[in-house]
Amino acid sequence: MNIKQLAAEKAVDWVEDGMMVGLGTGSTAVYAIRKLGERVQQGLHIKAVATSVESEKLAKEMSIPIIPFAEVGQIDLTIDGADEVDPDLNLIKGGGGALLREKIVAARSRQVMIVAGDNKVVKRLGAFPLPVEVVTFAHEWTIEKLASMGCTPVLRKTESGEVFVTDNGNYTVDCHFKEILNPARMHRQLNDIPGVVDNGLFIGMASTAVIAYNSGTIEILRAGK
Numbered sequence: 133m134n135i136k137q138l139a140a141e142k143a144v145d146w147v148e149d150g151m152m153v154g155l156g157t158g159s160t161a162v163y164a165i166r167k168l169g170e171r172v173q174q175g176l177h178i179k180a181v182a183t184s185v186e187s188e189k190l191a192k193e194m195s196i197p198i199i200p201f202a203e204v205g206q207i208d209l210t211i212d213g214a215d216e217v218d219p220d221l222n223l224i225k226g227g228g229g230a231l232l233r234e235k236i237v238a239a240r241s242r243q244v245m246i247v248a249g250d251n252k253v254v255k256r257l258g259a260f261p262l263p264v265e266v267v268t269f270a271h272e273w274t275i276e277k278l279a280s281m282g283c284t285p286v287l288r289k290t291e292s293g294e295v296f297v298t299d300n301g302n303y304t305v306d307c308h309f310k311e312i313l314n315p316a317r318m319h320r321q322l323n324d325i326p327g328v329v330d331n332g333l334f335i336g337m338a339s340t341a342v343i344a345y346n347s348g349t350i351e352i353l354r355a356g357k
């Protein structure tokens with residue numbers, strides 16, 4: 133079993149009967165959705181909301197009952213991956229292109245549990261290019277403003293060379309900062325740029341991180357500890 137699978141399947145142990153569960157996106161979250169699906173098929177009763185079209189499709193294939201976001205009240209637990217996790221459990225997310233729905237679901241969740249291999253744990257955020265979701269209108273100008281923040285911005289393309297379009301019909305700009313000294317301030321400054329919809333910094337949103345190591349060990353990190 134690889135470390136992504138180990139962390140993701142462990143997190144599913146926290147899901148209890150009757151919960152409203154947020155389903156993350158990405159190659160690690162996929163393992164959590166599959167495991168949760170197995171538990172549903174064995175009789176676990178939950179409802180879920182997905183953070184991407186892709187995760188929703190997989191959840192339905194696994195017979196997990198999906199609720200439209202408009203009908204979701206409080207979400208009990210969201211299980212999601214991350215591109216970087218710092219010691220305060222601040223995160224970079226959006227490498228898979230789903231940051232906006234992920235952030236909305238996280239904001240509605242009592243508990244956000246991050247699942248990752250230990251390669252995602254960093255002392256300081258920013259080596260991973262920070263994804264920023266921007267509207268298509270005047271995106272060239274928005275990209276210039278992002279560059280003025282001290283990064284090298286790259287408009288994300290698909291493997292076939294088309295501009296990548298998010299589930300919300302926007303573009304993603306990957307901002308190469310190398311390091312982000314003050315993530316909370318950077319979060320505000322980026323979102324102040326007209327044309328920016330949101331950025332991949334998740335500040336103070338994760339309550340727990342389930343981190344798996346190649347040795348097979350699992351470490352549980354908690355925010356504020």
Ligand SMILES: O=C[C@H](O)[C@H](O)[C@H](O)COP(=O)(O)O
Nearest residue numbers: 158159160226227228229230
């Ligand atoms: O947009 C995608 C999400 O934020 C993912 O959770 C993140 O990119 C981590 O993905 P993966 O588990 O594939 O490394």
